[in-house]
Amino acid sequence: MLVCVLCLFCVVSVAAAQSAPPAWMDAQVRETQYSKALYYSGFAFGERQPGESVDETVQRIKDKARTEAVASVQVSVEQTINRVNENSVRTSNGTTDVVTNDRTHSHALLQSSIKDVPGLTVDSWVDPSTNKICAFAYVSKMDLQRKIEKRITVNLTKVSMTKDRIIDLLGKGDKAQARQDVAQGLSLIADVEADQMTLLAIDASLTSEDLSVAETESLKNDFIAFESQLAHGIYVKCDINATLFGKPYSRLAQAVRKGLSDAGCSFVDDSSAADWVVSIQGSAREYNSAQYGSTTAYFVYVDVDVSMTDMRSGLVVFSDQLSEKGSHTLRLEEAAREAYRKVETKLCETINKQIIK
Numbered sequence: 001m002l003v004c005v006l007c008l009f010c011v012v013s014v015a016a017a018q019s020a021p022p023a024w025m026d027a028q029v030r031e032t033q034y035s036k037a038l039y040y041s042g043f044a045f046g047e048r049q050p051g052e053s054v055d056e057t058v059q060r061i062k063d064k065a066r067t068e069a070v071a072s073v074q075v076s077v078e079q080t081i082n083r084v085n086e087n088s089v090r091t092s093n094g095t096t097d098v099v100t101n102d103r104t105h106s107h108a109l110l111q112s113s114i115k116d117v118p119g120l121t122v123d124s125w126v127d128p129s130t131n132k133i134c135a136f137a138y139v140s141k142m143d144l145q146r147k148i149e150k151r152i153t154v155n156l157t158k159v160s161m162t163k164d165r166i167i168d169l170l171g172k173g174d175k176a177q178a179r180q181d182v183a184q185g186l187s188l189i190a191d192v193e194a195d196q197m198t199l200l201a202i203d204a205s206l207t208s209e210d211l212s213v214a215e216t217e218s219l220k221n222d223f224i225a226f227e228s229q230l231a232h233g234i235y236v237k238c239d240i241n242a243t244l245f246g247k248p249y250s251r252l253a254q255a256v257r258k259g260l261s262d263a264g265c266s267f268v269d270d271s272s273a274a275d276w277v278v279s280i281q282g283s284a285r286e287y288n289s290a291q292y293g294s295t296t297a298y299f300v301y302v303d304v305d306v307s308m309t310d311m312r313s314g315l316v317v318f319s320d321q322l323s324e325k326g327s328h329t330l331r332l333e334e335a336a337r338e339a340y341r342k343v344e345t346k347l348c349e350t351i352n353k354q355i356i357k
Contacts, residue, residue, distance in 0.1 A: 021125060021127070022123065022125050022136075024043075024123065024136045024138075025125065025134060025136075030043065030136070034138050036072075037141075038140060038141055038142070039138050039139065039140055039141060040069055040072045040073045040076070040117070040120075040138070040139050040141065040144065041068075041069050041072065041136065041137060041138040041139075042064075042065045042066065042067065042068025042069030042070070042071070042072060042136070042137040042138075043065055043068065043134070043135070043136050043137075044061050044062075044064035044065040044068060044134070044135050045061060045132055045133065045134040045135070046060070046061050046064070046132070046133055047131065047132055047133065048131065048133075054126070054133075057133055058124050058126070058133055058135070061124060061133045061134065061135045062122045062124050062135040062137070064135065065122055065124075065135035065136055065137040066120065066122050066135075066137045068137065069117065069120060069122075069137035069138065069139065070116075070117055070120075073117055073144075073198065073201070076198075076201040076202075077194075077197050077198055077201045079201070080197060080200050080201040080204070081197060084200075117139055117144065118144065118147040118148065118151065119139045119140070119143045119144055119147050120137055120138070120139045121137065121138055121139065122135060122136070122137040123135065123136050123137075124136075141202045144198075144202065145199060145202045145203065148195045148198055148199055148202075149199065151195060152192050152195050152196065152199075152211075152212060153212075155188050155191055155192050155195075156192060156212060156215060156216065156219070158188055159185050159188050159189055159192070159219050159223075160219065162181050162184060162185040162188070163185065163219065163222055163223070163226075165181055166178050166181045166182060166185070166226055169181065170226075170229070172312050173275055173311060173312040174312060175230055175233075175234055175235075175275055176234065176356070178226070178230060179230050182223055182226045182227050182230060185219075185223045185226075186220075186223050186224075186227070189216065189219060189220050189223060192212075192216050193216065196211045196212070196213065196216070199211060233263075233264040233265045233266045234264070234265045234266070234275045234276065234355060234356070235265070235266050235267070235268045235273060235274045235275045235276075236260055236265045236266070236267055236268070236274060236275065236276045236277070236278055236355070237267070237268050237269065237270070237271050237273075237274040237276070237277045237278070238253065238256060238257060238260075238267060238278050238280070239277065239278070239279045239280070240252060240253040240256060240278075240279075240280040240282075241280070241281055241282070242280070242281075242282035242283070242304075242340070243282065243283050243284070244284055244333060244336050244337070244340075245284055245286075245332065245333065245336065249282065249284075249340065251337075251340065251344075252280070252282050252304075252340055252343075252344060252347075253280075255344040255347075255348065256278070256280065256344070256347060256348060256351065259348030259351070259352060260278075260348075260351065260352070260355070263352050263355075263356045264356070265355065265356075271311065272311075274311050275310075275311055275312065275355075276308060276309065276310060276311060276355050277308070277309040277311060278306070278307075278308050278351060278355075279306070279307045279308075279309070280304060280305070280306050280347070281304070281305045282302060282303070282304040282305075282340070282343070283302070283303055284300055284301070284302050284303075284332075284336035284339065284340070285300065285301050285302075285303065286298075286299075286300055286332055287299040287300055287301050287325065295329050296329065297327055297328070297329050298327065298328055298329070298330075298331060298332045298334075298335045299325060299326070299327050299335060300325070300326050300327070300332055300335040300336040300338075300339055301323055301324070301325050301326075301339060302323065302324050302326065302336060302339035302340050302342075302343050303321055303322075303323045304321065304322045304323070304343050304347060305319075305320075305321050306318070306319070306320060306321075306322065306347060306350065306351070307319040307320075308351065308354050308355065317354060318350075318354050320350070322343050322346055322347055322350070323343075324339045324340075324342040324343040324346070325339055325342075326338030326339025326340070326341075326342065
């Protein structure tokens with residue numbers, strides 16, 4: 001009997017503990033223990049909606065609290081950016097001195113949003129008497145500062161490694177991959193700049209050295225230079241010769257060049273300056289004709305031999321022949337033109353698939 005009484009006492013104690021509201025449910029406790037000077041926080045509450053499970057409701061309320069906490073960080077950062085803007089130009093000894101964080105940089109950050117807050121904790125509680133669900137999200141500014149400082153270090157290391165990889169890719173002539181790496185690097189730099197402003201919002205006494213501003217700006221300038229260097233696209237040398245029953249047919253070359261240009265490629269005359277060399281030989285051949293009353297239908301095939309050489313390796317990575325049939329009731333040349341028009345689309349798709357990654 002003693003065991004049963006003890007078990008009953010334990011069950012009652014656990015139930016009581018589970019139903020007791022957490023300390024953060026008290027607004028005064030939140031203001032004192034999680035003060036705005038030391039924490040970023042967010043509080044939310046709500047009830048189940050029709051068709052919603054308890055778990056779904058809890059998650060929805062927790063998301064609201066998380067959003068509010070993240071918004072409090074964003075507001076703090078925006079206030080810091082505004083403060084930097086107000087002091088971005090100051091007069092000293094009769095000269096104008098511009099601080100590191102210029103207006104353009106600050107305005108760009110002001111338009112961005114905080115992607116995530118590392119170390120953010122979100123707790124929830126269901127009031128058993130009312131079934132009201134409450135959630136509280138919070139993060140210590142000190143803890144957040146440590147995590148963001150570490151993230152800045154990690155991201156700057158990644159950017160530096162990406163820079164080395166881009167230099168290697170440019171040396172090999174792999175501009176397509178270099179472009180992707182430049183975009184990735186600039187994205188990481190934007191994250192670092194946002195984190196720097198968050199740190200400044202947490203602790204206004206941090207210096208440019210503390211924030212690694214000089215290193216960030218140096219890497220940013222390098223990546224902007226890479227972006228400019230790669231702005232002209234992939235360089236292609238086109239060797240195209242197409243004939244229409246022995247006569248030159250220039251439309252095929254025009255169509256191929258337009259397709260490559262639309263895809264962002266530029267053209268060079270020297271193979272040594274090219275990323276790719278595209279060689280095309282096209283010719284028309286008479287197939288047959290058919291008589292339909294007083295009308296004669298002419299049928300012609302156009303055969304196009306195409307090869308693509310990757311100048312980074314010097315290897316021919318693609319070689320094939322494309323053929324299309326054309327018909328016309330006027331003459332053989334018009335049937336050949338129709339066949340060429342058909343092959344143009346297929347040819348451009350084939351070339352771009354190989355060159356544009």
